[in-house]
Amino acid sequence: MTLRYAAIEGIRAFDFGDECIVFNPLSWDAHLLNPAAVAVLDLLGSNAQTRDDVAAYLRDLLIESEQADAAHHSERLLDELAQLGLVRTVADDVAHR
Amino acid sequence: MTSRIAETSADVLAASLGGAGLVLDLGAARVRIRSDVADLVDMIHKVYGGYAPEPPDAVCDVTACLRLRGGLRRFLRPQLELLVDGAVEFEPFPADTPLPLLEWGMNYALAQRSCWCLLLHAGVVEKDGRAVVLPAMPGAGKSTLTAALSWRGFRLLSDEFGVVGFEDSRLAPMVRPIALKNESIDVIARFAPQSVLGPRFPKTHKGTVAHLAPAPEHVAARRATAAPGLIIFPRFDRSVGVEVETVSRARAFARLAVNSFNYEFLGPPGFNALGRLVEASAAFQLRYGNLEGAIETITRLLDEAPWAQERP
Numbered sequence: 071m072t073l074r075y076a077a078i079e080g081i082r083a084f085d086f087g088d089e090c091i092v093f094n095p096l097s098w099d100a101h102l103l104n105p106a107a108v109a110v111l112d113l114l115g116s117n118a119q120t121r122d123d124v125a126a127y128l129r130d131l132l133i134e135s136e137q138a139d140a141a142h143h144s145e146r147l148l149d150e151l152a153q154l155g156l157v158r159t160v161a162d163d164v165a166h167r
Numbered sequence: 168m169t170s171r172i173a174e175t176s177a178d179v180l181a182a183s184l185g186g187a188g189l190v191l192d193l194g195a196a197r198v199r200i201r202s203d204v205a206d207l208v209d210m211i212h213k214v215y216g217g218y219a220p221e222p223p224d225a226v227c228d229v230t231a232c233l234r235l236r237g238g239l240r241r242f243l244r245p246q247l248e249l250l251v252d253g254a255v256e257f258e259p260f261p262a263d264t265p266l267p268l269l270e271w272g273m274n275y276a277l278a279q280r281s282c283w284c285l286l287l288h289a290g291v292v293e294k295d296g297r298a299v300v301l302p303a304m305p306g307a308g309k310s311t312l313t314a315a316l317s318w319r320g321f322r323l324l325s326d327e328f329g330v331v332g333f334e335d336s337r338l339a340p341m342v343r344p345i346a347l348k349n350e351s352i353d354v355i356a357r358f359a360p361q362s363v364l365g366p367r368f369p370k371t372h373k374g375t376v377a378h379l380a381p382a383p384e385h386v387a388a389r390r391a392t393a394a395p396g397l398i399i400f401p402r403f404d405r406s407v408g409v410e411v412e413t414v415s416r417a418r419a420f421a422r423l424a425v426n427s428f429n430y431e432f433l434g435p436p437g438f439n440a441l442g443r444l445v446e447a448s449a450a451f452q453l454r455y456g457n458l459e460g461a462i463e464t465i466t467r468l469l470d471e472a473p474w475a476q477e478r479p
Contacts, residue, residue: 082435084442089417093438098431100424100438102417 073159074118075148077111081156094155101154106131110147111156118160124148171383173216181208187223188230191215194340194389195284195330196277197225200269202233204247207265210378214266214344214365217383229276233269235262251276264368267376270346274327277341278428284339285440286428287329291338292321297396297474298338299465300329300448302426305373308403308455311351314379315458316465318359323385324393328428333436336443337392342385344378352377358458395447397468398423401461402454409460411468412452419450449473 080095090108093100103111106128113119113127121144128147129140136143151157172180172189183189184207188199200211232250236259245262248255249272256275260268278286290301290313299321303309310326317323324330324340332339344365347355352375356364363380398419414422423441424430430437449472455461469475 086416091420098434
């Protein structure tokens with residue numbers, strides 16, 4: 071079974087350019103996110119993705135000199151977003167239902 | 168038409184306070200004041216002179232009852248107690264400080280009860296339909312700057328509460344006297360000699376306090392809301408003239424959320440109201456040691472704002 075990640079439902083956001091404030095509807099906490107985190111959260115809001123999917127997506131967004139670190143960045147971002155309660159894991163079969 | 172308090176006799180005002188209560192429409196809230204404290208009559212006459220009393224049976228958000236405490240102590244060291252909606256919520260105050268106790272008590276009660284809006288701890292003034300929100304921690308010079316702006320072409324909405332609507336994030340007035348402390352009392356007395364200042368109360372827990380009456384035209388306009396404009400985080404610093412620095416919207420959001428009386432209890436409506444307010448405003452940090460310079464800077468920032476360029 072492959073773990074996939076999805077954004078929780080009902081996230082609200084204000085995009086202020088370089089930074090974005092998002093509201094977690096479950097905890098009522100607001101969080102300040104950088105553009106990379108917002109991009110990943112957007113991706114996970116449309117469909118559940120695996121860690122490899124997120125790393126590939128992030129690789130395309132990064133400049134060439136940073137692409138080698140995409141997997142490391144995506145791991146860290148997913149862990150941080152999960153800690154904030156903004157993303158959750160879903161089982162592979164559920165994600166494809 | 169009901170007469171303004173300034174034109175009402177002391178006897179009539181005393182009877183109102185001692186009877187059903189004096190009902191005041193502050194704009195975003197209505198309060199009822201009841202009291203048997205004789206000294207309070209002249210004070211209210213002076214600092215609430217621009218208000219016309221509302222009908223005594225009007226529904227109010229807060230009822231504040233200020234009275235002399237009973238018991239033997241009243242012969243030795245008389246004290247006042249304040250009841251908010253029938254309950255004593257504060258330690259008693261010395262009998263010679265009725266107005267500070269009433270004003271602080273009403274601040275507390277309005278902050279506790281105003282759950283129909285996002286409530287920021289901020290001064291708010293308006294010019295050309297745009298609000299200037301001045302959030303600050305105590306001692307930052309918020310009241311002094313708000314008072315000064317209100318006597319230099321800006322309309323006073325509030326010295327204490329930034330009342331932000333859930334639907335449109337417009338700023339609603341909560342017009343009340345401005346509590347000035349210590350040196351700022353003389354600063355404003357010199358800055359706006361035509362203004363009306365109530366009596367000075369030395370030795371309160373905030374030092375000497377005096378209340379500045381809002382201008383009658385600002386009281387009369389207490390129904391007119393203002394669109395978001397500027398968010399200015401002021402900081403009095405006598406070592407500088409005026410220094411201004413842009414604050415990112417995300418940082419402004421975070422500072423306002425911390426500074427709010429009720430943001431954390433509101434959830435989604437509070438987040439949306441604050442986000443829209445910040446989105447529609449430009450935010451700055453303002454260090455000032457010079458009032459005239461601070462007012463010139465705020466006026467310039469308003470004039471340079473994107474919406475000002477769009478004016479016909």
